[in-house]
Amino acid sequence: xxxxxxxxxxxxxxxxxxxxxxxxxxxxxxxxxxxxxxxxxxxxxxxxxxxxxxxxxxxxxxxxxxxxxxxxxxxxxxxxxxxxxxxxxxxxxxxxxxxxxxxxxxx
Amino acid sequence: xxxxxxxxxxxxxxxxxxxxxxxxxxxxxxxxxxxxxxxxxxxxxxxxxxxxxxxxxxxxxxxxxxxxxxxxxxxxxxxxxxxxxxxxxxxxxxxxxxxxxxxxxxxxxxxxxxxxxxx
Numbered sequence: 001x002x003x004x005x006x007x008x009x010x011x012x013x014x015x016x017x018x019x020x021x022x023x024x025x026x027x028x029x030x031x032x033x034x035x036x037x038x039x040x041x042x043x044x045x046x047x048x049x050x051x052x053x054x055x056x057x058x059x060x061x062x063x064x065x066x067x068x069x070x071x072x073x074x075x076x077x078x079x080x081x082x083x084x085x086x087x088x089x090x091x092x093x094x095x096x097x098x099x100x101x102x103x104x105x106x107x
Numbered sequence: 108x109x110x111x112x113x114x115x116x117x118x119x120x121x122x123x124x125x126x127x128x129x130x131x132x133x134x135x136x137x138x139x140x141x142x143x144x145x146x147x148x149x150x151x152x153x154x155x156x157x158x159x160x161x162x163x164x165x166x167x168x169x170x171x172x173x174x175x176x177x178x179x180x181x182x183x184x185x186x187x188x189x190x191x192x193x194x195x196x197x198x199x200x201x202x203x204x205x206x207x208x209x210x211x212x213x214x215x216x217x218x219x220x221x222x223x224x225x226x
Binding site: 001034036038043044045046049050087089091094095097098099101 | 155168202206212214
């Protein structure tokens with residue numbers, strides 16, 4: 001089973017800051033990595049697919065990069081509505097697995 | 108716009124069977140998608156449970172496989188989850204979601220339903 005680790009676990013940031021979240025896979029997964037945003041008491045929402053592909057309806061301040069084992073989700077110029085927990089998800093090798101999450105809090 | 112809606116008992120007794128259904132609207136269950144279940148214990152992260160294709164092909168999380176059954180009902184445009192021999196550790200919010208044919212990225216989610224295992 002591929003294990004995904006995320007860092008940091010928690011981040012407290014100011015609006016307009018740039019936020020960077022890292023996801024590392026225990027073995028190479030190519031670009032089969034997706035990112036989700038989960039706001040409190042809501043369902044997760046897909047924000048990036050295939051490591052760097054944008055998703056329709058998601059603000060352009062969200063971007064992704066990486067391949068192999070190291071991936072990054074970047075939120076450029078954070079807005080208050082971006083307060084959420086972010087999860088990475090690999091679909092390279094069954095069973096699909098998700099990272100433990102990174103909570104982004106607004107100061 | 109695709110919508111998914113979970114339904115089922117909110118309380119299940121230990122050693123019993125958890126049964127949930129996900130009704131799909133705005134898309135056909137026969138489309139080239141993987142119909143997926145994900146769960147989230149209270150205050151914890153997301154766990155992939157498994158997925159089913161309209162042809163009844165399934166992929167399960169090995170940690171749950173011995174207790175798990177997923178199926179599709181094409182006539183009702185819905186899919187289902189059954190988890191047997193439940194314990195308190197199975198208490199969670201259960202989400203159904205739609206996964207891409209190739210990508211498996213989960214692009215549509217239900218609102219989730221809390222299932223508590225307790226006597």
